[in-house]
Amino acid sequence: MTEIANGASGEALAVPSLEQQLLQAAATGDAEEVARLIELEADVDYQDEDGVSPLMKAAEGGHTAAMAALLQAGAPWNAQDRHGYCAGEYAMGNGQQEAVDVLLDFAVQAELVLGALQRRMQVGAPSSAAANSDYLQQKLVYRGEQLLDADGEAVMMGWERPLMLRHAELICPGARQQQEPAGQQQEQQGEGAPEPSGREEDSSTGPASTSAAEQRTAGLPEASGREASALRAGRGGGHVLNVGFGLGIIDTAIQSHHPARHTIVEAHPDVLEHMARLGWPERPGVRILRGRWQDVLPELLDGGPYDGIFFDTYGEYYEEMREFHSHLPRLLARDGIYSFFNGLALISLELAAKGLIVDYEPLEVGSLGDDVWQGVRSKYWHFETYFLPRVTFDDPLEPVAEASTEGQDGPSGEGQEAGEEEGKGE
Numbered sequence: 001m002t003e004i005a006n007g008a009s010g011e012a013l014a015v016p017s018l019e020q021q022l023l024q025a026a027a028t029g030d031a032e033e034v035a036r037l038i039e040l041e042a043d044v045d046y047q048d049e050d051g052v053s054p055l056m057k058a059a060e061g062g063h064t065a066a067m068a069a070l071l072q073a074g075a076p077w078n079a080q081d082r083h084g085y086c087a088g089e090y091a092m093g094n095g096q097q098e099a100v101d102v103l104l105d106f107a108v109q110a111e112l113v114l115g116a117l118q119r120r121m122q123v124g125a126p127s128s129a130a131a132n133s134d135y136l137q138q139k140l141v142y143r144g145e146q147l148l149d150a151d152g153e154a155v156m157m158g159w160e161r162p163l164m165l166r167h168a169e170l171i172c173p174g175a176r177q178q179q180e181p182a183g184q185q186q187e188q189q190g191e192g193a194p195e196p197s198g199r200e201e202d203s204s205t206g207p208a209s210t211s212a213a214e215q216r217t218a219g220l221p222e223a224s225g226r227e228a229s230a231l232r233a234g235r236g237g238g239h240v241l242n243v244g245f246g247l248g249i250i251d252t253a254i255q256s257h258h259p260a261r262h263t264i265v266e267a268h269p270d271v272l273e274h275m276a277r278l279g280w281p282e283r284p285g286v287r288i289l290r291g292r293w294q295d296v297l298p299e300l301l302d303g304g305p306y307d308g309i310f311f312d313t314y315g316e317y318y319e320e321m322r323e324f325h326s327h328l329p330r331l332l333a334r335d336g337i338y339s340f341f342n343g344l345a346l347i348s349l350e351l352a353a354k355g356l357i358v359d360y361e362p363l364e365v366g367s368l369g370d371d372v373w374q375g376v377r378s379k380y381w382h383f384e385t386y387f388l389p390r391v392t393f394d395d396p397l398e399p400v401a402e403a404s405t406e407g408q409d410g411p412s413g414e415g416q417e418a419g420e421e422e423g424k425g426e
């Protein structure tokens with residue numbers, strides 16, 4: 001506020017700053033006033049003492065014209081208030097779906113430019129499909145707890161093990177049953193990476209020998225009937241899907257939770273060879289779909305729905321991930337859980353538009369020392385905390401048919417829109 005003298009009384013009067021006026025105009029949805037204030041050079045980055053921005057206020061009220069004016073003027077779509085909420089959450093919290101869509105479109109376009117730039121700079125490929133095919137033709141090297149591509153970029157690294165163990169716990173019905181009530185889980189969040197649960201085995205030594213319980217679960221056509229319910233009562237069960245084998249850390253962890261069926265999609269010939277050497281194809285209940293997930297999609301859909309799904313590929317970009325998400329409503333069981341390697345922030349908004357909600361669980365990675373990155377060309381992780389996503393249907397009782405139409409837009413629908421790179425080593 002600026003203070004000016006009141007001529008009559010001599011008292012000081014508070015005059016709102018341009019930014020405070022902008023906040024007010026955005027809150028009431030006065031798009032003309034918003035445009036006028038922007039013209040007068042009001043700062044569109046402004047956030048009040050609580051971190052609330054004009055864009056958040058406009059989004060909360062569903063004032064899409066005011067939002068458009070602010071976004072065009074450069075208002076950051078992903079700024080957060082003091083509680084960590086961004087404009088998308090203001091819109092969602094107030095049931096303003098149109099405002100969510102405006103933000104989502106804007107965010108995707110912004111990320112698209114970024115993604116395209118990075119792709120050209122780092123991969124030199126005209127499209128991300130080409131980037132993936134470039135990767136798939138490279139010779140890979142397994143070196144201890146590292147899987148490297150021909151340029152020495154890390155496809156997967158052992159430091160991610162605690163993250164993968166937790167991802168597996170989250171998506172496997174066998175592990176979910178054993179977990180504590182939600183309240184207690186909340187308390188544990190952020191206390192560091194959880195200890196491996198159940199039997200652990202290393203991908204370098206291959207799958208462990210098959211237990212009686214596992215033999216009983218293996219090859220079940222469906223998780224149904226008396227046997228399946230017995231499995232669900234405490235000995236694993238369910239059908240779990242993992243896309244991208246890499247070091248096999250998550251697949252090994254999934255096996256430790258005794259799923260009735262376990263489908264793995266893997267595209268790289270060297271990784272498939274590695275899996276064969278370790279005996280994965282003979283593993284009871286395990287089905288390996290060889291090829292890019294895009295190419296084996298019909299089999300993937302035929303084998304579904306899945307009780308748990310994990311997605312973690314390499315050499316792909318956000319546009320591929322979005323395409324995968326467009327199939328999620330048909331792939332994921334209504335009470336299933338989906339998770340993915342999380343290198344992105346805007347995914348919550350994208351999934352919300354499909355009726356899926358994302359909770360993030362903080363996992364402390366700590367500071368990764370230089371020794372972790374020795375022999376790896378690019379450091380692809382820079383943070384001490386990993387936010388592990390847990391995706392479920394917002395309304396599990398909603399009929400499947402309605403959601404399944406979402407999965408049909410595929411490459412010609414939203415999957416065509418590009419965005420930020422997917423993460424590892426890219």
Ligand SMILES: C[S@@+](CC[C@H](N)C(=O)[O-])C[C@H]1O[C@@H](n2cnc3c(N)ncnc32)[C@H](O)[C@@H]1O
Binds near residue numbers: 243248251
């Ligand atoms: C980062 S690694 C996965 C690591 C795994 N989560 C683990 O725990 O070890 C990515 C894997 O995805 C595979 N991949 C890349 N593109 C793929 C695609 N389009 N379809 C299926 N697999 C793909 C890569 O060959 C690689 O094995």
